[in-house]
Amino acid sequence: MSSQVAVMSLVSIQPQAKLAGITRLMFNRFSTYRPKGLVLQKHMGSGKNAGFSVSPSGTHQGLFSLFDSLEHANAFICESPLLKWYQRHALELFTVKLRAYSVKGRWSGHQLSESIAPPSSGPIASLTRASIKPSKAVSFWTKAPPAEVDLLHTDGCLISAGVGEAPILRQATFTIWESQAAMDAYARSGAHLAAIKSAMQGHYFSESMFV
Structure with missing residues (x-):
């Protein structure tokens, strides 16, 4: 490992x-x-x-x-x-x-390595980032505000920050959750789930990473 x-x-x-x-x-x-x-x-x-x-x-x-x-x-x-x-x-x-225990995708061609076993309890962090295709930027940003509102009102989210390498087209979200269950509950429901489905089905990203 x-x-x-x-x-x-x-x-x-x-x-x-x-x-x-x-x-x-x-x-x-x-x-x-x-x-x-x-x-x-x-x-x-x-x-x-x-x-x-x-x-x-x-x-x-x-x-x-x-x-x-x-x-x-x-x-x-x-x-x-x-x-x-x-x-x-x-x-x-x-x-x-x-330390990462689950990695999907790449960042500027780099793939992070898994370096720890999945935790059985306690807080966890999540980093998601994407390079948004210019032709898909408007579609992406119409989905972002509802997902942010959901995040701000979600139980179990301890820290959240929207960051990015470049305005509009290279975005990332960093969050810390009180548990894996709390993160999963947000990721698999509501506006966030709808936004992710739209992004995947619409091929919004030229590169993405979920850690």
Whole structure:
């Protein structure tokens, strides 16, 4: 079984640091800092109020980093210049280490490896992301608001954030649930289920991943 460990950070940046935060979002990919063991990294913006909106937020960001080992993930959390900047300029900052037990699909050609057995109890996280075909963008976004409303009113959802690599066309959702049962209840019912069925039947995505 793989030893991969992911690090997910969500940040709400202080208003006075908004411009500096946007600059980092735009240019962090050109940084000379290359953490050891990094397999994949995605620096993402967010919708308004950290939600699933076509209107961007200037102060909410997400950073997903995948490492080949727990040792390298821990070193990144301690040493990353971007995370240190977040710590100095955040209203709120949340960072969590994750191992995958179920993976479907790819992200920029990368397929995450399953590195842990399915948990029998306790909280779990879910990351879903998709590259939306331009011709399907309108259809996709007409389905998104009802699913978001359902999510906000669903029992058992502890954290939810809408993030993305690019506005409108490259979107992701990160959630933490109190249990597998709570996540399954949301995923298999209501507006979310209808949106997923429409996306699959309508071939909305050029690439997608569900972890």
